Amino acid sequence: MFVHVLGLAVFAQGTSEFMLSGLVPGIARDLSVSVAAAASLTSAYAIGMVAGAPLMAAWSARWPRRGALAGFLAAFVVVHVVGAVTPNFAVLFATRIVAAVVNAGFLAVAMSVATSLVAPGKQARATAVLLSGVTLACVAGVPAGALLGERAGWRAAFWAVAALCLPALALVFRSAPADAAGRAEVRVRREIGVLRARPVRSALALAAAVNGATFATFAYLAVIATDTARLPEAAVPGLLAAFGAGAFAGVTVAGRQDDGGQDDGGRDDRGKGDRDKGDRDKGERGKGERGKGDGRPRRGLLLASAALPVGWAALALAGTAVVPLFVLATVQGALSFGVGSALVNRALRAASDAPALGGSFATAALNVGAFAGPLLAGAATAATGDQRTAAWVSAALAAAGTAPAAAAARRARLRRRPDTYA
Template identity: 40%
Template sequence: MPLAVYVLGLAIFAMGTSEFMLAGLLPAMAADLGVSVPDAGLLISAFAIGMVIGAPLLAALTLRWPRRRTLLAFLAVFVAMHVVGALAPGYGVLFATRVVGAFVYAGFFGVAAVAATDMVPAGSRARALAVVVGGITLSTVLGVPAGTLISQYADWRAAFWTVAVLTALAFAGVLALVPAGRAAAAAVPRLRDELRAMANLRLWITYGAVSLSFSSMMASFGYLGALLTDTTGLSEGWVSLVLALFGLGSLIGITIGGRTADARPFTTFYVGMAGVLVTSAGVALLASSPVAMVVTVFLMGVAGMATNPAVSVRVYALAGSAATLAGSTNVSAFNVGNTLAPWLAGLGISAGFGYSSVGWVGAAMAAGALGLGALGHALHRRAVPVAV
């Protein structure tokens, strides 16, 4: 695997840390900025909205730019937004930096995924995507706790400075290692070709599977802390350990998926989503058992993240050479799932079914993802009658 692919993964780690770190910073930010905690929480929503809109929009606007120049421009803006955010005198300025930062992060993610797949042989694309997407997993396992720790010993602004420094290091790595041009066989993309590639029913079915596969896992993960303390009866110290085990399982899962998805994307997807369905049901049924929950959460991380390279590699296979806009829309699909999951799971909790009900929500989403996967597989067999 080229070192440049790992540099792109580092950049996603730095930027992904910014996406998730606010979860541990909200009380301190609210107190410093003079707003309520719910208002501070809207900074997370602002980032999510920017991610959904920014990915396809920036992909289209920068389509004909050299990829390294595009990546460097996005990283430079992201660094600037975090410097401004760290110095922000008030809530409004910080809100604006979150929206703009999310825009360029989404754009970077989409272009980085295409650049990574261009730097490796066709049979290694899932592994390259696993490295890039693995940056997000690392940001949840290492970045978010580290950001919270930094804010405890300094303040929330120090966490923003840290992200700015990490992103600047990634900028230097991209400048030094990512090829300046496209792959020798790659033509300069045209928006008309990119839009034509998007007019593919199988691609949109895959996007649906992307959203549901990710949200099926996030439905339980989003409320895991409250579930473990309220229903399972674990102390807050154990919650951190269980979250770390989920992260470890996610790293194992995305590694496995990256090695199997190129040759067997549908099989990898089916096995992973079946695992999410079973473990989500386990969350609902075994929530009162601490040992069972620890094992279930770990296995959910393994199963859930194994599907990520499988669905991503299908997007790029369906898009063919016009993959920039399709790949960026894939980023939006993941973030739609990230937004959908806590909302739907929250409805079950608000209806009085308890925290364990989030497991049934996740299981239903996993079943939906499996259904879309089967539909996409059937259409694939009709178009290309070979075993996969």
């Protein structure tokens, strides 16, 4: 099935995006730059994703799908070859930005193709197959890249990503739809107007804060392991695999909760409710089981969000010991990606009237966090000289993002049950 071909390409691109965490020490040594500078390559990728996601979604909407997919994927291969051979850090930084821009373009087209090739009832499953490439990159691709970088140097990891894209590129040329059918014209101004709605902005801002917290520590995880916990570099792939396994579990659990909400029509009710508070309150009071089904995921999201800053603080305090470091990396991977996935789904429901740009703006919001988190962590660790400070930055970002959401949820409960607090 062609959707799985797209999933292979997304796996390669996800590996490229996240593998820098395990390659930071080697890049810093080889190119004679600081650890903070090498870690900023994660932010460089995020810059490209932030700029590229909405622009590429609008720009490529009318392209023939086969040409668009093949062009973006071929450009992705080329920039990785350039990154693998350059001796210049500035050039490497630039290749990360370009790779992210074409990655964003590929995802914009791939999402459209994945949903157009299957029956309406199976669109969610097709999207899940496509996006599973990202979580599988965390579980397998990133640790494999770190292991390859430790054994053969960081450049070998770049060559491996380029090579992994080649089978997908060949299959795209062979199997991708050649026409532009089904590519609706993107009404940019109208869709941006939808994205300005407060429920959408709130979900996107919270997703950015949570992802900033995730990447503030993730970009420094290998350095924390080697410099603070005194682990050998050979242990870094195992630590990244633990984080990735947690991320996969978190996304899986969040997805199942979300499926439960969609099965009973929760998507439509929530989208309408965000536009009309009166209808939402009425629906929650009068629809029995449906109201309960919508409430449970929200309560779970709040609890997981509240646990995030606590977990990052625990990692900062206990990150010098091997077992707590591995356990907390797994737990925080699950919480971070589970909460992030739930927030993206929440934003997409609220932005259901912006089908072309909604997903790209969610991608941009996540990468705003991925850009800001490592930069803040870099400034903090440079000031303190302690790599564990990155985890304290994560705790602060997570708390700053989740506290307003918890307060808003409490106010909503008070409005729904005024008699209880009279």
